[in-house]
Amino acid sequence: MHARFVRSAAAVAVAAAGTLTWAPVASAEPSEPTPSASAAPAETPAPDAGSVEITTKDTAGEAVPGAAFLLLDSTGQEAGRGQSDAQGKLTFPDLAPGIYRLKQTGSGSPLHEIVADQDVIVTPGNATRLTITDPFKAAKVLLQAKDDKTGKLLPGATVNIGTGTSTLLTLTTGSKGTASGELPVPSRSTKFWVKEIKAPAGYDLYKPTKTFTAGPGAPVTVTVTNAKTATDPKPDPSDKPTHKPTPSPSSPGKPSSGTGGATPTVSDSHTPDADSSSVAATPGGDSTPKASTGSLAHTGADATPWLIGGAGVLIAAGGGTLLLARRNRTDGPTDDSSGN
Numbered sequence: 001m002h003a004r005f006v007r008s009a010a011a012v013a014v015a016a017a018g019t020l021t022w023a024p025v026a027s028a029e030p031s032e033p034t035p036s037a038s039a040a041p042a043e044t045p046a047p048d049a050g051s052v053e054i055t056t057k058d059t060a061g062e063a064v065p066g067a068a069f070l071l072l073d074s075t076g077q078e079a080g081r082g083q084s085d086a087q088g089k090l091t092f093p094d095l096a097p098g099i100y101r102l103k104q105t106g107s108g109s110p111l112h113e114i115v116a117d118q119d120v121i122v123t124p125g126n127a128t129r130l131t132i133t134d135p136f137k138a139a140k141v142l143l144q145a146k147d148d149k150t151g152k153l154l155p156g157a158t159v160n161i162g163t164g165t166s167t168l169l170t171l172t173t174g175s176k177g178t179a180s181g182e183l184p185v186p187s188r189s190t191k192f193w194v195k196e197i198k199a200p201a202g203y204d205l206y207k208p209t210k211t212f213t214a215g216p217g218a219p220v221t222v223t224v225t226n227a228k229t230a231t232d233p234k235p236d237p238s239d240k241p242t243h244k245p246t247p248s249p250s251s252p253g254k255p256s257s258g259t260g261g262a263t264p265t266v267s268d269s270h271t272p273d274a275d276s277s278s279v280a281a282t283p284g285g286d287s288t289p290k291a292s293t294g295s296l297a298h299t300g301a302d303a304t305p306w307l308i309g310g311a312g313v314l315i316a317a318g319g320g321t322l323l324l325a326r327r328n329r330t331d332g333p334t335d336d337s338s339g340n
Contacts (some may be wrong), residue, residue: 048125049094052080052102056088056132058112060187063088064134066108071120072101083108095122107134111188111216137217138182143171145178145200148225153177158198159224163190172198185216196224204229 056067064084071080071092079100080092099121104114112134122128145157154177161169161183171179183192191213199205203226214220 048097050097050122050124051095051127052092052100052120052122053127053129054084054090054092054102054132055130056084056090056134058134059136064108064112066106067104067114067132067134068106068108070103070105071095072103074099076101097122097124102130104132104134109134111136113137136185136187139185139214139216140219141169141171141181141183141214142219142221143173143179143181144221144223145173146223146225147203148227154200154203154226156198156200157196157224157226159194159196159222161192161194161222163192168192173200183214183220185214189213189215194222194224196226199226202229203227 052071054069056064058064063086065086065088067084067088067090069082069084069090070078073079073096079095082090082092083106084090099119101117102120103117107114113136115132115134118130120128120130141161143157143159145154146152147154153173155173155175157177158170158172160167161171163186169181169183171181173179191211194210194212196206206224206226210222210224212220212222
């Protein structure tokens, strides 16, 4: 406004003086600089962006769809979030190079667990590829040890549980005769074995190996039975008998020897034994009882000495009788003559 007012006043003054010549007058209006290419600030080119590509599967190698992830930058700010597709894949594109934190917020399946957080390094112009393996949820195992006859729960039984050649869980029953634990499950349905390695006090070890099937997150009860240890030990066949044999029933009435051992029995032969009460006559009339030898009866040629001895006794007795008869005959007339 001020510059225009000055030009108008100069024109009026010239007109009043009668002079029609034009004299340029310096203007107070500032001149606007024309833009120059060299004056424009230079733009810094953006660095090459990177990306993170995720593939989610389970321990059986199958894709896990619907798994949710959150990506945080180095300042803790959210850099992206999303869920895996039907093939278990998820991509975070256009990421500035740097270190990021990947968090899994959901497995997308009631059978799977989520994994722990992990750091991810993004480099310029490259895709960082990750494979996330979600484990199956563990099976809930309840162990019981029971008396095989009464069903009473028994404390102190220790078992190993596993699959294939691997032992995955060891449990020992407590004071109530039970124990519980989480059994890792490598697939949707897995066959396991259970082996008792320590029996309860007073019971024999359960030697057979049992098997059972369990699935992810499913409860399962495992029972082992034990038999009581026998209180009376079985006799060893190599041990000698401690009792003494009794007399044979075939020889009743025969006393056993003072040592308690079996005594030999007399044969059932009908051949009579020599009479132990028989005596041998002597020429003087004395008789001496013949002691029994205690031997067994003899038959056949062995009886000849006895027969000869018996004949001698009869001959001696007959001779004595004849001598006595002669003496009586001789003494008879003498008595008759003395009486006349």
